[in-house]
Amino acid sequence: AQRVTQPEKLLSVFKGAPVELKCNYSYSGSPELFWYVQYSRQRLQLLLRHISRESIKGFTADLNKGETSFHLKKPFAQEEDSAMYYCALSGTSGSRLTFGEGTQLTVNP
């Protein structure tokens, strides 16, 4: 079975502070990991995928297979980063995404 855990439902930081949203997963094979973001009243958007090893809007995430983690990081948070963030996992080809419960990030001025 595959599972995604986001231990923090709420996370609040000040503008300019570093932010880390935690994600741990359980899956016995080779997963593909994603971060999705949902801004207020907007659709869910793909933010990052681990296979791309990219930085989007200043966010990065590294897959740590030893710790089964895929934490999302940004060195300097901005107010516009305030949103709901979901970590998701896909197992074998064609299988559905498994989502974590989400972390609501609030960046205070």
Added chain:
Amino acid sequence: GAVVSQHPSWVICKSGTSVKIECRSLDFQATTMFWYRQFPKQSLMLMATSNEGSKATYEQGVEKDKFLINHASLTLSTLTVTSAHPEDSSFYICSARDRHRFSRAEYFGPGTRLTVT
């Protein structure tokens, strides 16, 4: 790229009637689409996986006769809520997977707000 649309964006219907929601991939082809429900301040709950040209696969506890899914082409999947009841009121979201991309990422529609009176 990878844009998914849904229609309608919101709908109000009377109890006992049926409602059809369309999900379209606008700039890519999708052999697989997914239908979710999202409750306020909660994560997405997968209802079913829609496969082009074949029957949908429903998650446990989802009534296939109530939530009819048709994936007739590589760019269109429809969800029909039959004999709707107030408890079916929810936010329905579809997603689609690009058949030509290596990644298993899903691209999401904006959602449809269904209110059953």
